[in-house]
Amino acid sequence: AEWDPYTRPILTEIEGRVAFEDLVDGISVQETADESTGITKREVIDWRSTPRGSDLKPAIVIQDAKGKVGKLSKGGDARFLLSVEAILSVEPGAHVKPGDVLARIPMESAKTKDITGGLPRVAELFEARRPKDHAIIAEIDGTIRFGRDYKNKRRIIIEPHDSTLEPVEYLIPKGKPFHLQDGDVIEKGDYILDGNPAPHDILAIKGVEALASYLVNEIQEVYRLQGVSINDKHIEVIVRQMLQKVEITTQGDSTYIPGDHVDVIELEEVNERLIEDGKKPAEGQPVLLGITKASLQTPSFISAASFQETTRVLTEAAVAGKTDMLQGLKENVIVGRLIPAGxxxxxxxxxxxxxxxxxxxxxxxxxxxxxxxxxxxxxxxxxxxx
Missing domain, CATH: 1.10.287 (Helix Hairpins)
Structure with a gap:
């Protein structure tokens, strides 16, 4: 066997006879010929576009000697669901052994990187936008189970290993490249569906450090492709500002209300005073803001007004009677004072x-x-x- 770097193989774990399910010629599968080599191949096509294909679930099944669906070591059926563009490597009735390739999924159809490059990609990351066709990340450790499909969506259920947790369901569009099978073990943070992950999902599932590392690496990758060398610290300063806010989840004995967005440093100072007084501190979870929104939520109204929406920022500051303590660099430069650094x-x-x-x-x-x-x-x- 030769390793093919351009496809992801689907391997059988058990010995048995191959049977096809819902692989109908002209509807869910067709034979095509490579123009350059002349080699023919059978690949799965988009079955949802035909009137008779809406309820189909193309799959390869491994049957035992009695003609029944075999069982995998993990307990699930030996049924391997196929996505659009999957290339079949076996024929019905063929005898297979553990490790044999049943089908191959082209890597082109399962790209993990967005083709958008350059400044649009950097802007997407800095503004913390949710990418189109973003990746789906597992929220818990568990076992993959296939549930009942809903319209044009495939229902994926993660049964947790921890009995105290509830199962988590995901609806994935049919036809999307999907490499997991029923009974597969998945860990928290693993990709269920390939693509560019949404930064907010990384923050919620993996935490602040994982998100900061992801943003720095992704932004650096764009600049490196252009031959530009930038020290990580410059990007890290911006990421720090994007993660400067915390959403209050438990107010404790503080004056905050659950749902309030508070500066991280301010929350730490308030909690220190509460702990010194023997009171219960407030708790919160990090919030990711795009650089535009983060700039407008700075404590300094002079700094915010110099960026965007000047009239609104100054009006709100005047109505609220705010006082700018001139603690940052920008506001000190604006009023002609020495910056509070060096x-x-x-x-x-x-x-x-x-x-x-x-x-x-x-x-x-x-x-x-x-x-x-x-x-x-x-x-x-x-x-x-x-």
Whole structure:
């Protein structure tokens, strides 16, 4: 046997006789000839396009000596469902042994990469859009079972190994390249259907680190194809901003409401104070935002207004009476201050220390002179300097 890098083989696990199910000439299967070599092959065609083919389930079955469907070692029937463009490697009635190839699925029809390249692909990743015909990822560990089909969809059920979990169902369009068989063991995070995965699915199933690694690698791949070398840290900074928000799931003793979107750093600070006071901290799950949405949700309204929807951002800030603490780089550049990084960060820290010392001296002098009421203008100046 020779390894074919352009197809994915479907192998039999048991010995027996081959039988075809719902493989009807001209409806679900046809014989074609290769123009260059002249070699003929039988391949599965799209049976849904014909009036009589809507209820067909093309499959290869392995029968035992009594003519009954054989059983696999995992407990399922020896029935191998075929997808569109699958190439048949056996004939009805043929005797097969374990390891023999029953059919081959062309890799061209099961591409794992989107043909969209260049900047559109980068924009898709940075905006966290759900790709068209995206991959389906298994949510739990379990065993694949085929359920009753629904219209033009194939029902796939994952029976969990953990008895405390509920089975998970997926509906997959018939004709899509599908390489799993009834009884196959699948792990959490494995692909049920090939394609580009949706970033939100990776976050929900695999977690933040897996998503960050995926985004960095995919974006780098686009740039490397163009011969551009970029350090990972530049992309990682952007990905960090895309993952800066957390959705509150359990409010604990905080003032948050379940469903609120809160900055990760803010939630950590609030939880630290709650734990110090012996209270129950709030819990949340990471949220993925596209760079446009993430930029508009920054705490600084000056930074958000300089990006997009200036009128709306400034109007909302004015109505809500917001105060911009000028903690980021962008807003400090806009108002003409040193950025809070490098020497600018050191100067800001020295200025805060000097302001706090001035505040103590002013309070001591005020108490010494018997003045209890603080000067509001002086207080505002101190707060502004901070």
């Amino acid at each position: 020497t600018g960060g050191t100067m800001s820290q020295i200025r805060r220390i000097a302001t706090s010392r001035d505040e103590l001296i002013i309070d001591e002098r005020r108490k010494a002179s018997g003045v209890e009421v603080a000067d509001p203008m002086l207080t505002d100046m101190v707060n502004a300097a901070q």
